[in-house]
Amino acid sequence: MISDTVTKEMPTNGSSLFGDLDLGQAGIALQEGHNNGEDLEASTQGSGLSPVMSLVDRILIEALTASASDIHIEPQEEGLLIRFRQDGVLRNVEKLPKTLTPAVTSRFKIMADLDIAERRLPQDGRIRRNFRGRTMDFRVSTLPSRHGEKVVLRLLDSGATQLGLDTLITNAGARANLREMGSKPFGMILVTGPTGSGKSTTLYALLSERNDPGINILTVEDPIEYTLRGITQTQVNREKGYDFATALRAFMRQDPDVLLVGETRDLETARTAIEAALTGHLVLTTLHCNDAASAFARLDEMGVEPFLVSASLLGVISQRLLRRLCSDCRIPYRPDSEELARFGLVATDESGITFYRALMVQSGSEGCCPNCQGRGYAGRVGVYEILRMNETLSSAVAKRASTEQLRRLALEGGMKTLLGYGLDLVRQGLTTLEEVERMLLTDTGLESERRARALSTLTCRGCGAGLQDEWLECPYCLRVRRQA
Numbered sequence: 001m002i003s004d005t006v007t008k009e010m011p012t013n014g015s016s017l018f019g020d021l022d023l024g025q026a027g028i029a030l031q032e033g034h035n036n037g038e039d040l041e042a043s044t045q046g047s048g049l050s051p052v053m054s055l056v057d058r059i060l061i062e063a064l065t066a067s068a069s070d071i072h073i074e075p076q077e078e079g080l081l082i083r084f085r086q087d088g089v090l091r092n093v094e095k096l097p098k099t100l101t102p103a104v105t106s107r108f109k110i111m112a113d114l115d116i117a118e119r120r121l122p123q124d125g126r127i128r129r130n131f132r133g134r135t136m137d138f139r140v141s142t143l144p145s146r147h148g149e150k151v152v153l154r155l156l157d158s159g160a161t162q163l164g165l166d167t168l169i170t171n172a173g174a175r176a177n178l179r180e181m182g183s184k185p186f187g188m189i190l191v192t193g194p195t196g197s198g199k200s201t202t203l204y205a206l207l208s209e210r211n212d213p214g215i216n217i218l219t220v221e222d223p224i225e226y227t228l229r230g231i232t233q234t235q236v237n238r239e240k241g242y243d244f245a246t247a248l249r250a251f252m253r254q255d256p257d258v259l260l261v262g263e264t265r266d267l268e269t270a271r272t273a274i275e276a277a278l279t280g281h282l283v284l285t286t287l288h289c290n291d292a293a294s295a296f297a298r299l300d301e302m303g304v305e306p307f308l309v310s311a312s313l314l315g316v317i318s319q320r321l322l323r324r325l326c327s328d329c330r331i332p333y334r335p336d337s338e339e340l341a342r343f344g345l346v347a348t349d350e351s352g353i354t355f356y357r358a359l360m361v362q363s364g365s366e367g368c369c370p371n372c373q374g375r376g377y378a379g380r381v382g383v384y385e386i387l388r389m390n391e392t393l394s395s396a397v398a399k400r401a402s403t404e405q406l407r408r409l410a411l412e413g414g415m416k417t418l419l420g421y422g423l424d425l426v427r428q429g430l431t432t433l434e435e436v437e438r439m440l441l442t443d444t445g446l447e448s449e450r451r452a453r454a455l456s457t458l459t460c461r462g463c464g465a466g467l468q469d470e471w472l473e474c475p476y477c478l479r480v481r482r483q484a
Helices: 004-009 040-044 051-065 098-111 158-162 172-182 199-210 244-251 267-278 294-302 306-312 337-341 391-398 403-412 418-427 433-439 443-454
Strands: 070-076 079-086 089-096 123-131 134-145 148-157 187-192 217-221 232-235 258-261 282-287 313-325 331-333 355-357 377-388
Touching (some): 040 051, 040 123, 051 079, 051 098, 098 134, 098 148, 172 187, 187 199, 187 267, 187 294, 199 258, 199 313, 244 258, 267 282, 282 294, 294 306, 306 391, 313 418, 313 433, 403 443, 418 433, 418 443
Parallel strands (some): 187 282, 217 232
Antiparallel strands (some): 070 079, 079 089, 331 355
């Protein structure tokens, strides 16, 4: 039974992760660590485990069962808050008594082979466990805070690397573009997007398609997130002077065919990657910027010469992840014209489309969907903006054209914007307008999507007059230019 002291500090709502654990004497008993790769569920059934060790194992199991992508262990003044990120959104799971904060954080640090005596500096580590036949990695990060050390774990499933492009990309045209770029013998492909947008999964899907005994594939990452058989993976170690640029220079003496650089964050790495692409190697790397057209300005800010970019770059992929509507409980509805107008849509053009919204109810309450536990969403779906280089774009990049000019040239070349791709997913019933607004709707994105639609026709549907590319409405009859 739980001691009275602990019980008083327990939350009264919801079920507890540790209702049958005796946490009253949760002192230390943390020295015994599990062997790397031990089965999580088997470890919780073993005898002799301290309550805190069992509690930490249950937190990991609960996160894996809920398909969470991150676990947040947050010391606060009133207790230790546990939150899971599911489908890109954080939700509260449990609040533990604050007296457990040192023991729980120390247990996570022991499992990740971190220094439990060091509480003033951030630390990074890794935990590997087996769970229901799968090998799961937890990337661990600690951060000193006012009320103790915050621990965040990123869940990495080695099985995710088996996802192919057919599973990741719903749009056949975008999938064909990316696959064709990835099949090239040399050149550079940039994947852009914020943290947690699925860049690594896309890159590994490309690598999986190129993974062949006749090809030498090398990767340098920080850290290694997934393990792929048949390729050589290395991790940077900045304390020893082993960074991305150093690894790339070493790669060039390893007879490579395909190179993956975890992140291009400085001039030296960018130049080395471009040199590799220009000397007959396929280079895959990531870059932090908002959309595909912004990648050129980002490289220019680093100091990379534009003529090198135009000569080496095959294309830029920008991506995001949207929550996928639960197919069991989604609700059809008809958005009004004002709601559609926010996304640049016209009600008459969307009259034949069935729109859906999420049904959100309290987990465990009556009417709660068993598939999504009342969240209204289950899983995520990728949104892609693929800019393929062509002669016109390469020439404009070499001349240091503005981001807006490059974006327009890409649209004229047939690029589908992030917003346009997201709206297609809405039309397919895979996500909602609310989710598109939360992740994709910006002034720049809306303007780009309107221009993309405007470029689809060169004749006014009202008066039949000829239109120029840059006109968004007919200057003769003032009719708004819409997609035919």
